[in-house]
Amino acid sequence: MGMTMAEKIIAAHAGLDRVEPGELVEVQVDFVMANDITAALAIQEFAKLEVEEVFDRERVAFVADHFVPPPNIKAAEQCMAVRNWARRKGILYFEGGRDGGIEHIVLPEQGLVLPGEIIIGADSHTCTYGALGAFSTGVGSTDAAVAMATGRLWLKVPSTMRLYYHGTLRPWVTAKDLILHTIGRIGVDGALYMAMFFTGPIIQALSMDGRFTIANMAIEAGAKAGLMEVDEKTLDYVRPRAKRPFTVYKDDPDARYEIDLDFDVSEWEPAIAVPHLPSNVRPVGELADLRIDQVFIGSCTNGRIEDLRLAAHILRGQRVHPEVRCIIIPGSGPTYRQALDEGLIDIFVEAGAVVGLPSCGPCMGGYSGVLGPGERCVSTTNRNFVGRMGHPTSEVYLANPAVAAASAILGRIASPEEIQIRAEAFAG
Amino acid sequence: MRFRGRAWVFGDNIDTDVIIPGRYLNTTDPKELAAHCMEGVDPEFPRKVQPGDIMVAGRNFGSGSSREHAPISLRAAGISCVIAKSFARIFFRNAINIGLPVLECAEAVEAIAPGDELEVRLDTGEIHNCRTGQTFRAKPYPRFMLELIQAGGLIPYTRARLAKSQPSTV
Numbered sequence: 057m058g059m060t061m062a063e064k065i066i067a068a069h070a071g072l073d074r075v076e077p078g079e080l081v082e083v084q085v086d087f088v089m090a091n092d093i094t095a096a097l098a099i100q101e102f103a104k105l106e107v108e109e110v111f112d113r114e115r116v117a118f119v120a121d122h123f124v125p126p127p128n129i130k131a132a133e134q135c136m137a138v139r140n141w142a143r144r145k146g147i148l149y150f151e152g153g154r155d156g157g158i159e160h161i162v163l164p165e166q167g168l169v170l171p172g173e174i175i176i177g178a179d180s181h182t183c184t185y186g187a188l189g190a191f192s193t194g195v196g197s198t199d200a201a202v203a204m205a206t207g208r209l210w211l212k213v214p215s216t217m218r219l220y221y222h223g224t225l226r227p228w229v230t231a232k233d234l235i236l237h238t239i240g241r242i243g244v245d246g247a248l249y250m251a252m253f254f255t256g257p258i259i260q261a262l263s264m265d266g267r268f269t270i271a272n273m274a275i276e277a278g279a280k281a282g283l284m285e286v287d288e289k290t291l292d293y294v295r296p297r298a299k300r301p302f303t304v305y306k307d308d309p310d311a312r313y314e315i316d317l318d319f320d321v322s323e324w325e326p327a328i329a330v331p332h333l334p335s336n337v338r339p340v341g342e343l344a345d346l347r348i349d350q351v352f353i354g355s356c357t358n359g360r361i362e363d364l365r366l367a368a369h370i371l372r373g374q375r376v377h378p379e380v381r382c383i384i385i386p387g388s389g390p391t392y393r394q395a396l397d398e399g400l401i402d403i404f405v406e407a408g409a410v411v412g413l414p415s416c417g418p419c420m421g422g423y424s425g426v427l428g429p430g431e432r433c434v435s436t437t438n439r440n441f442v443g444r445m446g447h448p449t450s451e452v453y454l455a456n457p458a459v460a461a462a463s464a465i466l467g468r469i470a471s472p473e474e475i476q477i478r479a480e481a482f483a484g
Numbered sequence: 485m486r487f488r489g490r491a492w493v494f495g496d497n498i499d500t501d502v503i504i505p506g507r508y509l510n511t512t513d514p515k516e517l518a519a520h521c522m523e524g525v526d527p528e529f530p531r532k533v534q535p536g537d538i539m540v541a542g543r544n545f546g547s548g549s550s551r552e553h554a555p556i557s558l559r560a561a562g563i564s565c566v567i568a569k570s571f572a573r574i575f576f577r578n579a580i581n582i583g584l585p586v587l588e589c590a591e592a593v594e595a596i597a598p599g600d601e602l603e604v605r606l607d608t609g610e611i612h613n614c615r616t617g618q619t620f621r622a623k624p625y626p627r628f629m630l631e632l633i634q635a636g637g638l639i640p641y642t643r644a645r646l647a648k649s650q651p652s653t654v
């Protein structure tokens with residue numbers, strides 16, 4: 057019986073020839089990350105271990121992105137504690153500025169997470185780097201602290217769910233819609249404890265930005281990781297950035313899949329996940345009368361340059377509806393710079409959107425765009441849980457950047473087609 | 485290890501934003517986190533829960549974020565252990581790592597009503613409902629995890645290992 061990529065990567069890092077799903081193993085990790093919230097706890101736990109130094113300074117990073125720049129004194133103090141610790145220990149540290157931004161955009165951009173590696177992050181969306189062919193998974197602060205000290209982590213080998221996508225994409229159906237439809241089909245615990253393996257011609261045709269969007273939301277189906285094959289596009293992305301050598305793994309032809317799914321995407325429409333689960337997926341057309349108060353375009357799901365280009369394509373020459381707050385946040389410093397160079401920021405500002413600083417922004421209700429009682433937001437983020445973006449009675453509708461931009465213009469949930477731009481005119 | 489307490493019963497997919505909303509994550513203080521525990525479904529919860537009480541929930545408990553603040557706030561609010569039909573994997577890890585016992589047992593959950601007096605034995609995985617007299621048995625822990633729990637969590641476990649420079653028992 058052959059092995060999947062996930063099994064091969066874990067075996068290699070556990071010093072074993074092969075591993076079986078369900079087995080508990082201890083692995084050497086290649087990279088450990090925490091953000092301003094989870095690092096604050098991780099450094100407290102690290103102190104209890106009575107170890108002076110991290111296992112490798114080049115392989116530990118803190119990325120402050122949730123409460124930056126700090127909205128209040130408490131957040132500022134938390135950020136200071138994290139920043140000071142990072143400086144003292146000499147680990148990598150990002151906070152806004154030229155290279156900073158959202159952790160899951162920053163680390164791939166900086167070439168710090170690579171194919172074939174095991175990466176753990178004290179943030180559930182660490183699964184994003186699976187798009188690079190890495191085994192990458194979210195853990196808590198205590199796991200991160202122990203891994204920072206020892207470079208090691210206990211792990212249950214997951215079984216693999218293979219998802220094969222084929223067919224022809226309809227206009228305005230993006231990577232975001234593919235993953236929303238998938239979660240709609242399998243449910244929020246459909247891949248619980250499993251590694252998802254996204255494959256097929258539709259995935260191959262996606263850009264790296266699109267692939268990150270899909271891998272990012274594997275956790276929303278309960279998965280431990282969401283992996284993709286390494287191809288020429290992956291290598292073109294990784295090679296100029298990679299800070300270390302890396303290894304490429306592939307599924308064996310006789311690899312074992314616990315579940316094997318086949319999706320013909322030809323009938324899929326742009327999707328909306330309605331409150332309060334990412335699996336409550338409906339075609340956008342069914343919701344076209346719903347008035348909204350806010351639109352957010354950004355986050356580790358859809359805050360990359362391709363997402364901003366798509367939003368700009370819809371917003372060019374248009375006006376944001378007078379009763380809507382439209383917040384657009386490029387996910388990292390380099391993304392911001394590029395959006396500026398390409399004139400996208402101009403388009404956003406002209407349209408009446410607010411352009412924010414690279415950070416998580418309103419995604420988790422921390423600050424900048426917190427929703428009040430009953431307020432409704434169309435958001436390109438990944439979670440629409442109760443109270444996720446503010447008041448427990450507020451509502452979050454998850455969508456792709458084109459749907460979000462069209463909704464901002466019309467003041468209600470809207471399909472990009474209503475703005476009468478032809479998808480073919482968008483060159484990506 | 486044994487626990488006895490009243491049951492607080494919740495449904496499926498209780499996520500980490502419900503357990504402790506993101507806006508309170510500018511602190512790591514367990515007391516402050518406990519004050520907002522379960523605010524997303526029941527703002528009165530922190531005032532009503534008694535030390536030793538037991539959380540009972542449906543499928544996929546603790547889904548969402550990796551914030552360890554979620555199990556910490558439950559523990560600081562007084563919850564002694566969580567019984568659910570299934571757990572989101574990061575929450576499961578975090579709970580074990582910080583020493584909050586979690587038990588997976590769908591049959592027991594089906595048979596528990598709010599306020600039931602429960603008795604839980606960790607070594608055998610037995611869940612006894614004092615009201616109905618029924619006893620259920622949860623999935624047993626693998627040996628390694630039982631060791632983690634007995635050590636008081638991943639930090640004391642790792643400290644002991646580092647002190648002796650022992651290889652892991654995994």
Ligand code: SF4
Nearest residue numbers: 181355356416419420
């Ligand atoms: S953008 Fe949202 S989902 Fe992504 S890391 Fe930030 S808070 Fe988490």
